[in-house]
Amino acid sequence: MNKLSRNERLTVILKLLSAHKVLSNAQLAKLMQVTPKTIRCDLVKLEQEKQVIRTHGGVKRSEQFDADKYSLDSLMAQMATDRIESDIIPQGFNDDGVNQMKNKVFILGSFNVDIVATLERFPQPGETLHSLGSTIGAGGKGANQAYAAAKTGASVTFMTKIGKDQFSHFAKEHLASTGIDKTLIIESDDKPTGNALIYVSEQGGENMIAVYSGANTSIQHEEVVQAEQHILSADLFVTQLENNIDAIKQAMMLAHQHDVKVVLNPAPYHERTPELIPFVNMVTPNETEASLMSGIEVTDLATAKQAAIKINQMGVETVVITRGSQGALLYENDRFMEVGAIKSAVVDTTGAGDAFNGALAAQLVKGNSLLDAAKYANAYASLAVERIGAANMPDASLVTTRLN
Incomplete structure (x- = not known):
């Protein structure tokens, strides 16, 4: 997968959080093939925009969370095919799309x-x-x-x-x-x-x-x-x-x-x-x-x-x-x-x-x-x-x- 721009990374993080209540920094860094430091910087920006709440080693949705804040392009189709179905991010969705984090x-x-x-x-x-x-x-x-x-x-x-x-x-x-x-x-x-x-x-x-x-x-x-x-x-x-x-x-x-x-x-x-x-x-x-x-x-x-x-x-x-x-x-x-x-x-x-x-x-x-x-x-x-x-x-x- 090609390197993602910052906006693309922010798009991915928000879309993943719309399905997964909590994500770890390590999961995101591995998924997007960037350093943990890069992910932390991305999460700081999203936290400043009141989209997420950072936790120790991870991130969760805030009350003001908006999954569509950033534009969604063809990147997400690629991500869904290449990565989301892998074992990096656990699967197991309810009918309403909320991940049960089964592992x-x-x-x-x-x-x-x-x-x-x-x-x-x-x-x-x-x-x-x-x-x-x-x-x-x-x-x-x-x-x-x-x-x-x-x-x-x-x-x-x-x-x-x-x-x-x-x-x-x-x-x-x-x-x-x-x-x-x-x-x-x-x-x-x-x-x-x-x-x-x-x-x-x-x-x-x-x-x-x-x-x-x-x-x-x-x-x-x-x-x-x-x-x-x-x-x-x-x-x-x-x-x-x-x-x-x-x-x-x-x-x-x-x-x-x-x-x-x-x-x-x-x-x-x-x-x-x-x-x-x-x-x-x-x-x-x-x-x-x-x-x-x-x-x-x-x-x-x-x-x-x-x-x-x-x-x-x-x-x-x-x-x-x-x-x-x-x-x-x-x-x-x-x-x-x-x-x-x-x-x-x-x-x-x-x-x-x-x-x-x-x-x-x-x-x-x-x-x-x-x-x-x-x-x-x-x-x-x-x-x-x-x-x-x-x-x-x-x-x-x-x-x-x-x-x-």
């Missing part, structure tokens, strides 16, 4: 540095074993899920908090490399970056994890407020329980009040989990977490169904219980659905649940049914366990083959 996910969650030791077997209490190898990598349930959601096609905004320490640069570099659209990184003055000590057994690829939360559990009220616009512009809000519960609850309430669907992955389980339930549309526990939530010990499919019903009765519309090598159980609208296990060459199960949750969120905001989204997520997680490391998310192009 925007906001994830509030943790970032941890994972220190992983691989062993032939887990040590007994008081026993010292030589490890077969060790690595330092990126992790944290929030970061992993954001990575998986971005890998599987969602437009992701990820909010996290790290320390000002030797791991902060590592965290920023990793998050910048994941394909996550926006990262809202807060830096703590007094808490270190979270970290996890992980043992991985060669016998079956199972893991044992000890997490030090650090800065993850120090998110302040005003820091959530600063992220409000990002939360409200999302189609799906996803969180876990590795951050401080007060911040999680505040963010969930914001999403819930503005009809943004809320998905809670209740991991690791927290005693205050029940007070979050009124703001949750979907919950995605594993069998252990489902047991703790429901008070019913989950040992098989029958008890998993009992737990799902109990959690639903607590006020959650949709329950998805991940069952490891047994697949997943779904409960929605008084109906059970099962997603069968997929055989895989298990190397490391660390992050498998995160791969499932991130892929599930991405498929749901694309408009897929719960069952289809869960089947996809199950296949994606089966690919993740064939890789070493929680943050080593597989390529989405492999999922179709695995499903077949």
Whole structure:
């Protein structure tokens, strides 16, 4: 596409905003093949003319918005053909032409540095074993899920908090490399970056994890407020329980009040989990977490169904219980659905649940049914366990083959 004049760019921005309530600077710059600085200058002009309101990293329509302020020429036909139908700007229009933004996910969650030791077997209490190898990598349930959601096609905004320490640069570099659209990184003055000590057994690829939360559990009220616009512009809000519960609850309430669907992955389980339930549309526990939530010990499919019903009765519309090598159980609208296990060459199960949750969120905001989204997520997680490391998310192009 040829370089656009300024008036042509302004025409495009206004026309896109007539169909999309919110756009990001990065989307516009990529679409029109100009620098972010050029887009910012264009948006400043439109804001001065009271056409738009600039937000952090993006723009939305003002009350005085007029899509036809600038003349529309043949450029728009070219743009519609060449770009708008691409995956740069998400599609999904209502009959009235208002875009439903079917792939925007906001994830509030943790970032941890994972220190992983691989062993032939887990040590007994008081026993010292030589490890077969060790690595330092990126992790944290929030970061992993954001990575998986971005890998599987969602437009992701990820909010996290790290320390000002030797791991902060590592965290920023990793998050910048994941394909996550926006990262809202807060830096703590007094808490270190979270970290996890992980043992991985060669016998079956199972893991044992000890997490030090650090800065993850120090998110302040005003820091959530600063992220409000990002939360409200999302189609799906996803969180876990590795951050401080007060911040999680505040963010969930914001999403819930503005009809943004809320998905809670209740991991690791927290005693205050029940007070979050009124703001949750979907919950995605594993069998252990489902047991703790429901008070019913989950040992098989029958008890998993009992737990799902109990959690639903607590006020959650949709329950998805991940069952490891047994697949997943779904409960929605008084109906059970099962997603069968997929055989895989298990190397490391660390992050498998995160791969499932991130892929599930991405498929749901694309408009897929719960069952289809869960089947996809199950296949994606089966690919993740064939890789070493929680943050080593597989390529989405492999999922179709695995499903077949």
